[in-house]
Amino acid sequence: MDDKVRDLINRIRETATIAADAAEAAAKQVSQRTGETLEIAKLNMKVFDLNTEIGVSQREIGKIVYDTHRGRTADEEKLASILKGIDEKYEEIEACKTRISELKKSVTCQCCGELCGKGDQFCKKCGAPISK
């Protein structure tokens, strides 16, 4: 591999790690401020990111449609793959929302990490008392 290409890839990797650390720190702050669990804060951020990505994909589709209107040949394979990507992102958002509502209805066992009902006195998995 070309040295310049390798340098570039390493820099991109570094940036990705820094971005991931920043997202983690931001989620921690949100979770402390609102008193919600870190997992819920992370899921909400993920939903936000997915919606942003969907917006970007929708713009790409708009460009393809407009180019077609201007008489250019549409890249139908690209269009199909963008549409599929959007479908998958919406599915991921739904999964995040389901998980958020599960987390909001439950408490996490301090002993084993199992999700238990808010009204439970003992963990259904390990039997430890549920602290409220």
Ligand SMILES: [Zn+2]
């Ligand atoms: Zn437990």
